Amino acid sequence: MTWDPxxxxxxxxxxxxxxxxITGGRAAGxxxxxxxxxEALVVATGLPLPPQTQPEYxxxxxxxxxxxxxxxxxxxxxLSPGVVQVLLSDLIAAGHIQARPPLTTSxxxxxxxPYRDVLGKVLHGLENRL
Amino acid sequence: MGSRTGSEAPAxxxxxxxxxxxxxxxxxxxxxxxxxxxxxxTTLIGTVSEITPLSTEAVMTRAGQLSDRPAGPxxxxxxxxxxxxxxTLDSDIVLYLFGTPGQQRFLPAWxxxxxxxxxxxxxxxxxxxxxxxxxxxxxxxxxxxxxVAVNHFPDSPRHGEADLRTAxxxxxHTPLVVCxxxxxxxxxxxLISLITHLIxxxxxxxx
Numbered sequence: 001m002t003w004d005p006x007x008x009x010x011x012x013x014x015x016x017x018x019x020x021x022i023t024g025g026r027a028a029g030x031x032x033x034x035x036x037x038x039e040a041l042v043v044a045t046g047l048p049l050p051p052q053t054q055p056e057y058x059x060x061x062x063x064x065x066x067x068x069x070x071x072x073x074x075x076x077x078x079l080s081p082g083v084v085q086v087l088l089s090d091l092i093a094a095g096h097i098q099a100r101p102p103l104t105t106s107x108x109x110x111x112x113x114p115y116r117d118v119l120g121k122v123l124h125g126l127e128n129r130l
Numbered sequence: 131m132g133s134r135t136g137s138e139a140p141a142x143x144x145x146x147x148x149x150x151x152x153x154x155x156x157x158x159x160x161x162x163x164x165x166x167x168x169x170x171x172t173t174l175i176g177t178v179s180e181i182t183p184l185s186t187e188a189v190m191t192r193a194g195q196l197s198d199r200p201a202g203p204x205x206x207x208x209x210x211x212x213x214x215x216x217x218t219l220d221s222d223i224v225l226y227l228f229g230t231p232g233q234q235r236f237l238p239a240w241x242x243x244x245x246x247x248x249x250x251x252x253x254x255x256x257x258x259x260x261x262x263x264x265x266x267x268x269x270x271x272x273x274x275x276x277x278v279a280v281n282h283f284p285d286s287p288r289h290g291e292a293d294l295r296t297a298x299x300x301x302x303h304t305p306l307v308v309c310x311x312x313x314x315x316x317x318x319x320x321l322i323s324l325i326t327h328l329i330x331x332x333x334x335x336x337x
Contacts, residue, residue, distance in 0.1 A: 037246055038186070038214075039160040039226040041151060066150025069158060069226060071214055075184035076149075103157035103223065104246050116332045118159055118223070119248065123325045125219020129178075129318050 023086040035085040038071040041100040042088055049096060060087055061096050149181065151216070151224050160226040161324065162243060164269065165253035166261035170281040171229035172213045174253065174311035178318055179215025179227065188212050188230070188239035210239045232265030240268055249328045250276040251320060253311070256286045259297050266298060275331045277305040277324040303331075 036042075044064040049057060059077055070088065074081040091097035103118045151158075163171045176183045188210050213229040228243055230236070230250075250269055254262045269276045278300060280286075289297075291306055300306065305327045309320040 037160075038228070038243070039158045039246070041155070041158050041224070067153060067155060068150060069216070069224075071186050071212075071226065071228075072149075072184060072216075074186040075214075081186055081188070100157055102246050103159050104248060115248075116329065118157075119325055119329045119332065121223055122159060122219060122225055122248065123322065123329065125217075125223060125225070126318055126322050126325060128220060129217070130315055130322075 023083055026086050035082075036070050036088055036099060037102050038069065038074075038081060039102050040070050041067050042070060042073065042092075042097050043067045043100075045096055045098050047094075047096050056083075056087055057091060057096075060084070060091060064097060067100075152218055152221055154221050155218060155224045156222055158224045158226060160228060160243075160247050161321070162228050162230050162240075162247050162250040162274075163253065164230045164232055164240075164250050164265040164276075166232045166255070166258070166265065169253040169255045169262070170311035171253055174251075174279075174281070174309075174317050174320075175213060175215040175227045175229050177311060177314050178217055178321065180218060181216055183213045183215045183229075185211055185213050188236075188243055210236050212239075212243075232262065232268070234264050237268055240272060244272050244274055247274065249324055250274050251324050252276050252278045254278055254280045254294075254298065255283065256280055256289055256294070257283065259294075262298065266300075270301075275328050277307060277320070277327050279320040279323075280306070280308045281311045282308050303327075 042064055043066065044061045049061060056079070060073060063073055063076055068076070070081060070084060073079075073088070074084040077084070079087075088097055088099070092099055104115055163175055165171055172183055210231060215227050217225045217227070219225055230240060230243060252262065252265050252269060266276075266278070278298065280294065294300075295306060298306075305323050307320050307323045310316045
């Protein structure tokens with residue numbers, strides 16, 4: 001299968017760049033911080049991006065005009081979650097994206113009360129769905 | 131995966147409003163739906179989800195091998211397709227359901243997904259019980275609480291609960307329910323059974 005960007009014809013910026021080139025070779029969780037969980041919710045803060053910003057960052061902030069999970073951002077933009085996690089972390093650090101971490105983290109799952117509280121709410125919500 | 135093929139259709143920018151999570155939602159949680167291929171994971175997710183199930187990938191990384199090596203990531207990660215859906219509960223919490231394939235080779239992806247998961251629904255097809263052994267084994271290895279849901283197909287043989295428990299080698303406290311993944315109420319009931327079990331387990335653990 002050959003692919004010629006000149007004959008793509010879609011007029012879109014179908015970047016032939018391999019995923020980790022976008023992130024400068026960084027992989028989510030490769031360094032110190034844990035990657036954003038796939039179910040974490042993110043939303044754009046509305047802070048304008050500098051003009052020279054890489055297009056992938058702009059695609060993410062454009063998509064995040066409302067609340068979406070990291071998994072949804074990845075699926076909508078057809079970018080691997082690893083790449084999305086890295087780019088989102090950059091955007092969070094620069095104040096362009098706000099994240100709402102999941103209600104349960106590995107610590108709270110082990111610790112008891114916050115976890116039970118979430119379970120109670122989920123149970124109530126599901127029962128209302130019957 | 132082939133996510134590139136035919137992917138030029140949806141132009142960037144336009145997103146239907148209903149694609150977004152309600153702005154009143156304060157937090158999220160996730161549940162894994164596990165089982166062999168063809169057991170009905172995506173069917174169940176689609177039945178209860180408020181969005182058409184989407185697909186992303188779980189990245190299987192090997193811890194400690196990525197840092198300081200620019201060429202590392204491409205060599206030490208592989209991916210597995212994950213279908214997922216979501217349900218907004220009481221306009222407050224959004225629950226994500228991730229369908230996770232059961233085969234042995236996908237175990238590294240589970241570890242990453244398991245972090246922060248409430249628990250798992252293990253789907254079983256009684257026409258091929260053996261195909262579910264890996265998934266159930268992984269859940270036990272990861273110490274993740276789960277409920278077994280037998281997805282009933284029209285030609286499924288009828289087994290007694292005791293026989294199924296023995297065949298699947300389930301621990302006495304693991305719930306076993308029968309569901310029809312195509313039916314909303316039935317699928318929601320299976321999830322309720324899981325959450326009830328999780329509450330009971332959490333209560334036992336912490337007193």
